[in-house]
Amino acid sequence: MTKLGLLDNPLLNNTLLSVYCKVSCGEMEARKLFDELRLRDVVSWTTMMSAQVKAGREEEALDLFHDMVSTGSAVPNEFTLSCVLRCCSSLGRSLPGLRTHAQILKQGFQCNRVLLSSLVDFYGKLEMVEEALKVFAEVGEGDAVSWTIMISGLLQAGEWARALQLFSFMVVQGINPNEFTFARLLSASAHLGPRFGESLHSRLISSGVELSLVEDGAGGYVLEMGKNGRCPEGVRANSRSRRDLMDSSDFWVLLPNGGRGIPPASFTYAGVLSACSTLPTPELGLQLHSRVIKAGLDPDASVGNALMDMYTKCFSSLKDLWRKLSRRWWRCSWRKFSQIPSLLPPSSGLRARGSLVQVRKLHAYILKIQCRGLYDLSLWNSLLDAHTRLGEAEDSWKIFNEMPRRDEITYTSLAAGLNKMGLHEETLGLLPRMREEELKMDCFSLPCFLSASAGMAAIEAGRQLHCYAVRSGLDSQISVVNGLVDLYGKCGDATEAGAVFRSIPEPNIVSWNGLISALASNGWFSDALSAFESMKLSGSQPDGITFLLVLYACSHSGLADLGLDYFSAMRELHGIPPELDHYVCLVDLLGRAGRLEEAAALIQEMPFQPDALIYKTLLGACKLRRSLLLGEAAARRALELNPEDPAIYVLLSRMYDDAGKPELAEEMRRAMRNRGMKKELGQSWVEIRNRVYRFTARDGSNPHMERVHLMVDDLERRMAPPPPAASGRHSEKLAVAFGLLNTPSGPPIRFMQLASAVTSREIVVRDGSRFHSFRNGVCSCGGFW
16 A cells, blocks of 8 residues: 555545454554554544454543544444444443433534444443433334343443333334343343242243343353242252262353353352252362352352251251362362462561461471371462472471472472572572482473573573473473573573463463563573564563563663653553553663653652652763762662662762762762671672682682682783773672683673683673673673663
8 A cells, every 4th residue: 555655545545544444453553553654534533433442441541532532534424333332331430431422412413323222332331311211212212232231231330220111112112032032131130029930931932032141140040940849940950959960060050151261150059059068969069169268258248148058958067068078178268368468469468477486386287187197288389389389498498308208399489489489599499309309390390490590590401391392292391481481591502482472382472572572681682672673463462570670671782762762652552551661661761871860750640659669760871971960869768668678779889980070989888887787798600511600809619719719811902092000800800800710702701790711712791681692892781871
């Protein structure tokens, strides 16, 4: 169309706009096309509004309608007004809905049945019953849809008698109710009386409407009547219960939508549990209890009362009940309990300590029942998982060693927990113990060990795990392949990360985020942004993490304006509300670009309370750009929020040094000493032949240190110009020298925080943020650290 000069053709433009709105990956293109249209007619506006409603963004649809009317670019038609009414119904907005009703009358659409039905639905959902009835009277005979909408409105407003009367009129008029009519009425049968329920169920059967099509609340009422022998369908369920209802697969066929992936609601469970207590069917009741816990409905009062009633009627004594429950109930309880620590926010120290006390009490109880011969591995695994989630490494190891028996789940729980605590070396140390116990890695444990290798940048260990994945066939599992992409990205091998990604038949959001992260963290910023565009074209929807990575790529490549565009697109085109982390990235992006005033204004205007990190980010940018006054203000706010962070003092003291104010710099260092703070010594490491060697500036424990220092002296003599004396013997120098001494000339050297390019070797550096690849004295970051 562009090539042929057809972009001014309204028909073609509207058709193209409709196509973009319908495909999952075309939302951004649709908005872009719509904004570029020189001629927007009512079809253009309505198409965009409908797309917003379909995506659940009714507010944005109403904003579009307001723009259309206020600019006068088009006059709304019946489809536009119907769309507006749907928005008002969903949002519960009465005023724009009333205005739309007036617009309908003004434009002469008062006889349009679609609009009249939409108005009935609007007034009904806002419980404006009299207005809904007035509009309904104008519909004429109507059809099943309009009658059902009106009946639903009356039921929602609690007008039970009037809803029943209207249903009677509907039948007299010869209009056949559909499955939705029966669903609404059956759901309200508890208020309309049992006789009405029986009559309605009889009509449902005679009309040929399938019971499985009716909503779960309605189906639950039918089974409740069946328990009392009130209707034929329920009687049949009652009569067969003693023969084959014990088979849970048969039983769940009776539940509405049971085989269609739609979970029953609390009303359904309460009704069926009540039926179980009357039959009685204790085993089925236990199965139901398990499903109630799995569905998360155990806190519901009606379900809890039905469970209590079922247990008291189905079991002759508490002893019998305990015998039945001892195994099944404890497993369910522990599964629920093990989830508690994961719900604790990182700052809730008191709650975490309270949970730890409860975990230890239950640990004691497990030891007690184990002495009685009731050992259950699943309980031990749940206990171990709870400790790891609470960050209790010592207790986790103690439990692990106490366990009489371990399985793959045990190792997976401990490995995942140790990774979260940053104990990657300990995680990899589990592998020999797994082999000793003849346990094999699976698609759950292998990603944990890949994550540990990635965390240490231990590429050789990761490659061995990759070989294992290929030999065992686990490389076909998406969780494993995603772990491999993450591994190679964090080890500085973006090429291999891309090759692994291309082997994934259907990448998910984790796969795409892993690829974008690998490319961005290795300095391949244009490739990272290209991968982001490819992701959208493939139909995958980005999430908040994706945009963090994209903003990072823009920040470190100096593309400030593009980063701002992506930030705006987050909410406007993708419906992702920015979080505090996104604003931190945006401050970093603006700061690196030298737009410090914009960065400071953004902190004041953002919809979150600023934390110390965002002010520390601004302080770092001020140091880089030598903006002393703004840097001091940022440091002051950061120290108010976190006075115990030594990094703030270090940044401020270095900024004073750069500004030629050594007395203020020394004052900051003295304040650190008075508070008992110390700048942590930098640590670097280099991996050689599958072993990691660590170095700190003052560490003399390495037996090769004399040779290492001689190599550093040699490198410094060869530099032109020579490094300043203040640079000292930092850990990164020791690491690179050790790497040069102990590796052949071919492979690159990987280590932390290094800036050296005096040999013909490629040197790959990972700092706290990304990788830097030095070739012939040039860094891949292009100067954007």
